[in-house]
Amino acid sequence: MTATEYEAKAADSGAGATAQFLQKAGAKANTPPERVSELAWEVIHAVHDTIRKHKVTYPEYDALKAWLIQVGADGEWPLFLDVWLEHVVEEVANEHHKGNKGTIEGPYYVPDAPEFGARGTLPMREGEEGTPLTFSGQVRDLGGAPLAGAKVELWQADAAGYYSQFAPDIPEWNLRGSFTADDEGRFSIDTIRPAPYMIPTDGSCGKLIAAAGWHPWRPAHLHLKVSAPGHDLLTAQLYFPGDEHNGDDVAQAVKPELMLAPQPALEGPGEVVVYDFVLDPATEGR
Ligand code: MBD
Ligand code: FE
Numbered sequence: 001m002t003a004t005e006y007e008a009k010a011a012d013s014g015a016g017a018t019a020q021f022l023q024k025a026g027a028k029a030n031t032p033p034e035r036v037s038e039l040a041w042e043v044i045h046a047v048h049d050t051i052r053k054h055k056v057t058y059p060e061y062d063a064l065k066a067w068l069i070q071v072g073a074d075g076e077w078p079l080f081l082d083v084w085l086e087h088v089v090e091e092v093a094n095e096h097h098k099g100n101k102g103t104i105e106g107p108y109y110v111p112d113a114p115e116f117g118a119r120g121t122l123p124m125r126e127g128e129e130g131t132p133l134t135f136s137g138q139v140r141d142l143g144g145a146p147l148a149g150a151k152v153e154l155w156q157a158d159a160a161g162y163y164s165q166f167a168p169d170i171p172e173w174n175l176r177g178s179f180t181a182d183d184e185g186r187f188s189i190d191t192i193r194p195a196p197y198m199i200p201t202d203g204s205c206g207k208l209i210a211a212a213g214w215h216p217w218r219p220a221h222l223h224l225k226v227s228a229p230g231h232d233l234l235t236a237q238l239y240f241p242g243d244e245h246n247g248d249d250v251a252q253a254v255k256p257e258l259m260l261a262p263q264p265a266l267e268g269p270g271e272v273v274v275y276d277f278v279l280d281p282a283t284e285g286r
Contacts, residue, residue: 013166014075014203017107020165021078071204078107079205083251090235090253099142099278100226101257102236108163109155109223114173118182121190122154123173130159130192132270133262139185139226139277146185147279150228153178154189156221161195193262193271196220196245209250218251219243222260224277231279238275 031039050056071080086104094102114123139150155176157163164174175194179187199205199216209216221237237253238260239246246254262271 013107013163013200014079016075016166017078018075020110021107067204067208070207074203076204079199079203080208082107083199083205087252094232096283097232097280099280100234100236101255102234103253103255103258104237104251105225105235106223106237106251106253108166109225110165110176113153113155113176113178115178115180116189117180118186119188120177120179122156122175122177123171124192125171125174128158128174128192130194132265132268133191133193134188134265134270134272135191135222135275136186136188136272137275137277139181139187139228139279141228141231141279142281146181146183147228147231148181148183148185150181150185150187150226150277150279151178152181152187152189152277153225154191155223156191157194157197159192159195161197191222193240194220194222196243199250214250215245215248216250217245218249219245219254221253226277226279228279230282232281232283234277234279236277 071077082104086106090102090104135154139147139152141147155163158170158175162170164170164176165172175191177189179189181187197218197220199209199218201210201216206216208214220240220243224234224236224238226234226236236258238258239254240260240262246259260273260275262273264270265272
């Protein structure tokens with residue numbers, strides 16, 4: 001079976017994303033009770049206000065209950081939260097940054113991908129579909145000094161819009177890799193152009209989208225984590241000009257600073273693109 005011959009099921013991607021999230025070494029928030037109370041009450045009161053304002057009925061309340069139960073059963077809490085809430089958490093977390101803009105991580109990052117040094121090709125199947133893309137750049141600090149040895153992790157969907165480890169029948173590390181910038185902070189990665197991503201329609205998030213008359217699309221994107229000792233980790237996504245959904249990403253994670261400018265390759269059928277990263281110094285106390 002090839003990537004285009006199956007339909008990814010919400011159960012595959014949702015359950016995988018939930019398992020992946022639960023494996024993450026749990027960073028403890030240590031939130032004091034006063035803050036827990038304030039945050040919880042504000043959210044609860046906001047829901048009360050919505051119920052009063054729109055005179056929400058018992059059938060609507062029961063439909064909400066059933067839907068919330070089903071989100072958990074589908075394993076779609078990571079998907080729901082990352083699509084509709086994470087972009088604001090990211091905005092607040094990084095508003096002090098002077099270097100590169102970042103954006104949300106989303107539900108499909110997996111740590112410890114294969115390592116390739118400063119230059120290499122992402123793991124791919126034989127005859128991997130998609131336009132070849134050479135993505136290169138330099139990692140620097142705020143003063144413009146190259147960050148030799150910076151780590152550049154890239155993960156992406158394939159040309160059918162599926163992520164390895166979150167859809168069936170794709171090799172484990174397909175289109176996932178970790179690179180180490182050279183003495184000048186430079187790296188170069190051979191990959192393919194990803195396809196736009198569609199939220200699975202058969203799970204709870206898809207049901208919400210259909211019931212509300214929204215669309216399920218994210219524009220095509222490359223996911224990156226760029227890090228260097230003494231600097232804040234940068235989690236970003238890079239986008240392609242002309243994508244139909246750059247202006248209405250369901251996850252609201254597109255920023256103009258994250259738009260690539262691919263050019264036709266000098267040789268061969270593919271494209272080349274250069275994008276540099278500027279990392280902020282490590283934030284105290286985070
Ligand atoms: C994705 O590929 C993604 O990047 C986000 C943020 C949410 C769902 C799927
Ligand atoms: Fe993604």
